[in-house]
Amino acid sequence: MNDLLKAIDEMPLLIKVILCIPCIDVFYGICRIVKGVSKNDVVWVILGILTVFPGAFFMWILDLVWVLVKGHALLLGEEMFS
DSSP states (O other), X not given: OHHHHHHHHTSOHXXXXXXXXXXXXXXXXXXXXXXXXXXXXXXXXXXXXXXXXXXXXXXXXXXXXXXXXXXXXXXXXSSSOO
C-alpha cells in the first residue's frame, strides 16, 4: 500500500490537479483511507471516510489549493503542514 501512495505522490502536477476535479476527487479520499489502513490508524481511516462521503462537496477545493501550493493532496504528503 505504501508503494501506491508513493506512486501517487510522484505523479506529475497536471495529473494531480485533474484528480482534484469534483467527483474525481473521491480518489484522494480513497487514498486517505488506504493511508490509514497502511498506518493501522483508525483516525486516518475515519478522516478518509469523512472526506469521501460528506466532505466530497468541498474537499476538491481544499485538495486543489493544497496540490498547487504543496504538491500533494491534503493529508497525503510526507509533511502535511510544513
